[in-house]
Amino acid sequence: MKRTITALVNNSSGVLNRITGLFARRHYNIESITVGVTENPAVSRMTFVVQVDNMDNIEQVTKQLNKQVDVLKVKDITDEPIIARELALIKIIVTPQQRAEVAALVNPFRASILDVGRESMTIQITGDYQKVETFIDLLRPYGIRDLARTGITAFNRGSKKSTTESSRLTLIH
Structure with missing residues (x-):
C-alpha cells in the first residue's frame, strides 16, 4: 500500500x-520525494510517498x-484530508x-x-497525482520526448476547528 509521510x-x-538511508535499510522503495525549505529557513519539509507491506511497517519507520x-x-x-500537488514538465x-x-x-x-x-x-502541469497522470496519458499519442516530475508535495488541510475558533476570536475582538 502507498503511504504519504511528511517530516x-x-x-x-x-x-x-x-x-x-533509513528507508533503504528497511527495503522500502521511495516512489517520490520532495524537499524544500519552509517558512522558517532553518527547517525543511520532506514529503515521501512509499510502498509498504502493512501498517506495522510504517509505524516502525515513523518511530525510527x-x-x-x-x-x-x-x-x-x-488517511487525513490533505492538499497534495505535483509538477510535471512534458516535452x-x-x-x-x-x-x-x-x-x-x-x-x-x-x-x-x-x-x-x-x-x-514543452508543457507544464500542476495538480494532484491523478490529474497529472491523466494529462500525460492524453499526450502519449503525440510522442513524449522528455518527462520530468517533481513528485508529490503535501500537507494537511486547515481544520474546521481552527477556522471556527479563529472566526470566533475575530468576532470577540
Missing part, C-alpha cells in the same frame, strides 16, 4: 541522506524517523498542424505551454 527536519547538510537527531516531526498523512513531438490540437488539451487542465520548437512543445 519537518533541520535544514542542514546530510539530513536527506540519513533519512533516505522520530529518533533521528535532525527530525523535528514526522506524520503519516495518508512532446508535434508538427505545426498539431499545435492547435495540443493547445485545446492544455486549456481544460489549466496547464501551460512553456516552449514551442519546430518539432516539439
